[in-house]
Amino acid sequence: MGNLVPDPQATQPTAREASKVTKIIRERLAAGTYAVGAWLPGTRVLAAEFDVSPATVQAALRPLKQERLLAALDAQGTYVLNPHHRCAPPPSAPSHHVAIGKVIRERLRSGIYPPDSPLPTYAELECEFGAGHSTISSALQLLREEGLVSRRQRNKRVYATVPASDPDG
Structure with a gap:
């Protein structure tokens, strides 16, 4: 028996998948599919929709949060920020x-x-x-x-x- 060596390419699909999910969500934000102040579907829901892991969805949302397009409320979930008032929590x-x-x-x-x-x-x-x-x-x-x-x-x-x-x- 030998040791299992991780394949460096194994992480690439996850990065590619996360990038693809980020792109789709960014398009939905621009189109207004996810309205300002609206909650995004939960991580598990998005993971099922995109056929990826919840960790991939979290990785996909990270750049959108860093760009202040989305914000997370610990117990509630992730919501769309108003581009003109990015500090304001959603009214609901x-x-x-x-x-x-x-x-x-x-x-x-x-x-x-x-x-x-x-x-x-x-x-x-x-x-x-x-x-x-x-x-x-x-x-x-x-x-x-x-x-x-x-x-x-x-x-x-x-x-x-x-x-x-x-x-x-």
């Missing part, structure tokens, strides 16, 4: 998880997610809403605080709770 930054929570809350109340049923996985919600894990986690935490969902440790899934009887109904 603090409420991204609130908006997602509102959609899920409506699904719970309408019975789309029936009592005691599992909600979609974090990965499925991240993909659907184009949000990162922490944003989905924050949205679900709001719903946990309202008693609308609970987490079951044995399988790490989030479930719709069985509603308490309505005293007015």
Whole structure:
């Protein structure tokens, strides 16, 4: 048996892929596909779209952040900066998880997610809403605080709770 020697060319496709993704996102920014103040889809969503790794997407976004075309908000994700006011956070930054929570809350109340049923996985919600894990986690935490969902440790899934009887109904 011999030692496995890394191929120096093995890193080239990643660099090429990152450059290609950077170019496409730059074109989308110029065309207004990603509007000022809008959230970019999550890293995993972009990775799936471009058929690359999340690390490649992060590498692709790095030059756009350095050029101050994009900015990252740790728990929320990456958003498009206004070219005239590049320091300003997006107006909707603090409420991204609130908006997602509102959609899920409506699904719970309408019975789309029936009592005691599992909600979609974090990965499925991240993909659907184009949000990162922490944003989905924050949205679900709001719903946990309202008693609308609970987490079951044995399988790490989030479930719709069985509603308490309505005293007015």
